Amino acid sequence: MSDNNKKWFTLNLNSSRHKQTSNSCGCGKNSGGCNSHNEKKEMSDEEFYEAAVDASIGEERNKDGFQQVFDVKMDRRSAFKKLTASLLIGAGAVSSCTSVISSDETKEKAQINWEEQFKGNYKLMNDDEKKATVDRLVRSYQLRTGKNISMSSKNAEDDVLFGYAFNISKCQGYMDCVSACVEENNQDRNSQMEYIRIHEMKDGKGFNFNEADDNYYHEVPAEGHFYMGTQCFHCDNPPCVDVCPVQATWREDDGLVVIDYDWCVGCRYCMAACPYDGRRFNWSKPQVPEEEVNKNQHYLGNRMRKKGVMEKCTFCVQRSRAGKNPACVEACPTGARIFGNLLDPKSTIRWVLENKKVFRLKEDLGTEPKFWYFMD
């Protein structure tokens, strides 16, 4: 395990990828007692003291957290104690997948569940590990529902920084964007979660969110009102990322602020830290009818979430990294939404920033949102 430098433990039930190293004994341990090495004699007191000190602090400085837990050298008595305890705990979990009578499919499910349970943070994974977890999730979905999905783990490209501009004189409040977003991103239909809010504001009152209505239902555009949308602004200096206690959310190199739904512990600090109401929480297990599930997914984007994790707009990472416009941009019938690469001097978003009078919400906070508003 320490040889191939994996960040998590593999149960390894079906495959024989990991060969026993020659210096370890049949029980898989490098030290301690399983009585299969008879040539080693009992230690003297001094030797034992040396070994104990070595076992407690010796190698910890060059081991990471995981190895500290699983690679500890210990004496025979505590080894047996721990082994018995962990065997009892593991017995239940393992019995289903090692049992002769259970099917291969059950074993595979258990294997996937185990590996998913003990995988690392996506942010720290290398490309192979990213691909492995994505493959597991795809296979797991196939085993559970019998349907195939495609999931990407495409990384940020160099020289790309995504930016967004919103034309408040064009938006008519049709909410096509909201609808397209819900469908694209597999948002929970039960709680009617929506990443985008369209605020109906009175003319002449400026951006007055206290008097604005973001859940109107009448013919639009209404007389004497204007409309503006908010969503995650993908700040370049995101306060939500700073407060996350487990680093389950971070800013990617192309500027997208993303969440590892499997690493999130659901503390909602980020929700409180966001000054723009950009984040949403799953109070219950998200429900999406099977026929409405968008099967073109990205690990950091619209893959199925679980209960008790945060989610938010990702500028449709599954689309934008593939070169497509986010679903809201494509759905907007008025052309109020403009999306593009801020680092390309010839991009349309750059033309907007350079030629229109642009502003951002709460600029004085220093969050540096990459979401600009402008007028005709």
Add this chain to the structure above:
Amino acid sequence: MNNYLYYRIVSFSLLLSLVFTSCKHDKEHEYHSITDKIEAESKKYKGISTTSHLYIDGLNLIEVTENEITFLIPTRKDKIKSYKCTECHTKPLAKMQSDDIKKAHWNLKLNHANANTMNCTTCHNGNNMDELISITGHKIDFDKSFNQCSQCHQKQYNDWAGGAHGKRIESWATPRASMTCVNCHNPHSPHFETKWPERFNSKKVEIRK
């Protein structure tokens, strides 16, 4: 005395190292603002591998250069139901306008500016129905009908050429393909109708009660 010198050297070097290490130069806070970052990092921009080809290659597009910006727009002629118009309009318009001839386009109503400013022949060439005509009598191709609109709507035209007005087709990447005026606006009635919002969130109402 020697000891004192030693302490001075040590404390001085400590101070020096403190000065150097306290100047954080991590990548996160390299720039003062996002605009500085964009400006600095786009100087070394060499293009990216993501392109729009996958999404626009099958479409009928033509290249135009407006305000020194080159991009693609969809063709128009292949989307007009009964182009060429001269298949019916065999004679000049004036000769076809008589009582005994069958009326065509009877359902078309012009709801664009007002009768003082516009009638059919402000845009359509009565002598050659296959093309449009400018205010000063120059021919305008149906595929480049934006030239017709830009005669009055210069501001919108400039914004459109830059990318602030209108929509991109499918992709944000290069090569840029943008919709042209008539892909969103009906030239005979160019304004947008009112309609009901796409969605109403009943849960929001419940929560806010």
